[in-house]
Amino acid sequence: MVFKSPGKREEEPKILRKANLALWVRSLIQDYEVIGPIEKGPRPEPSVLGPEDQGLVEGEGIAFRPIGSMNELALNYITTMLSPKEFLYPPREVLFTFRKGEGFTEVEPELNRKRIIFGVHPCDLNAILILDRVFLGSYEACTELSRSDGYYRARRENTLLVALTCSRVGENCFCASMGFGPSLEEGYDLLLTDLNDRYLVEIGSISGREMLKKAPLEEATPQDRETKERKLRALEEEMSKTVDTQDLPQILRRNLRHPVWARLKDICLACANCTMVCPTCYCYDMVDRMELDLEKGVRERAWDSCFNPEFAQVHGGNFRAGRDSRLRQFVCHKMSYWTEQYGCFGCVGCGRCITWCPVGIDITEIIREIRSDAG
């Protein structure tokens, strides 16, 4: 059973004046732990940056972190390096502690207060819905017993999502192609859209309405909604990167021996950056760490990457020894196999894998190249 995520709009959208945002956010911080996009540090002087660096620096400077006040929120951000995935599925976490002869003790996630992730862009919110499918067990072959990851579920059930329609388009964004943005239809508790002096506030769940208890709201007018639609259309038009998803899963499956893989083998560094910044990558490694006394230890899990050479290694061989096969696994999993496994693409079009690739490999270009040869 898929995690019961907040649904579509339950009631008429509202208006929150920007002047009242601080007041509302302050009330949220009192009642919830609020995670939001903040400026992490001073940005480098613009003089040292070429125009091509702009998008990159923006991404580097903004991160999702717990906030203490509304002033910290950088709601005009384009994208972050890491998606808010890390607050549901930390890069590293201790699952169990153990002591010799005593077995395993679970380390449950610390959940003191209800948590809000504030200002999540549609692509990242959709990525969370995709992770729900992975970790909360819509994978059909699984037996009931093994369907959901307890750690993810605990955090997910304790998390509310305040989505935020993008204001700007990044140079590597292609969410519109993937159908995961710039509009957002479901999965949010609240959806905010910046309409200059005001936010259009759409309510997606009862918890969302609850969050608005202390917000001074007005009714939205048809013009407000029209303004939002115009804004969405403008974002879509501005998006320069595209992927043609028509029959894409089948086309990739038919082109597993396409020359693009062999060519990129010598370019790709297998550094795993793409998988570390990907908001839907879910693979993990589990490792036991013993203390020096050899009496006690922990079982930890950490994000893993299909680019790591030992990822598919077994005794006697490695099923993806070459970088070509590892890059192909990444791309084909997101754009092909995923649809068979989970009924949707595994790529939301956030563009992070392109932004953070040190050698400029672009998933949209790979697909274009294969499609052009596939006819």
Next chain:
Amino acid sequence: MRNPLKPRDAVIMAIKRETYDVLTYTLVLKDGGEFSFKPGQFNMVGLPGMGEAPISISSKPSRLPLSPSTEPFDGPLVLWPQGQRAQDKLRTSAVEVRESFDHTIRSVGNVTRALANLEEGDEVMIRGPYGSSWPLDEARGKDILIVAGGIGLAPLRPFIFHIFENRADFGYLEILYGARTPDDMLYTQEFPQWRKQEKVKLLLTVDQVPEGEAWEYGIGVVTELFDFVEIPPASGIALTCGPEIMMRFVTMGLLQRGFSPGRVYLSVERRMKCGIAHCGHCQIGPKYVCQDGPVFTYRALRGLPDTLL
């Protein structure tokens, strides 16, 4: 918290040496809880501090109960209770009669080498069973050809015993078993018993025989035994497990002889961390070996990347 990653304690009741690097462990869950599995499934077997490894279950599926009056037919002769240490471990529990199950493990990796150092009465951690099983229903009424290589006989053993126990439900059983040397063959002490069963043929071959060692069976790769197969492909179903490169040639040979891709079943091995389709390691194209597999038809795997098949 409902947690599928939490392992259960199991006590080693007996250890039987199969070859110089393979041991069969007979395990009983310490919590006394139920453990039932289907032939072909596996457990994540672990040791605190060492981690876990996916290991197929090699005992017959219905070995119940383990008690003083029962001598399991399939494998190590376990008398209840055997050994003071194992006895002490379980005395704390009120449960007197328990199911046991076997893992036949070759020590080649970190976890399996650590397991090789354990003794009867020691504890291991178990999660499972996971994965698909051999085609119990599809095989009913059919002749069955089993082709195994080396340690690959272990996951097939439960199915072989399933056939022996339900002999009328199945047709002829032909087992082709290859190993590197005679010393690498598993379960050789049981072979006379296997051969005594009805409608069974067991053919053995090895790659080489060490000098001075007696060997009355075949020498060569396992596919060379295909010439002795009598099961007609039309009525047969084939099950294979072994090194992937071996399964490649077995599958090719079977297809050449007229077996259809949907009637050839393979049990494949991949790296695994979770066993529940979360950690991502075991994927072959869209398949999770841990949940869709480890047993697949060749039809399901045909054309997928990153295999030797």
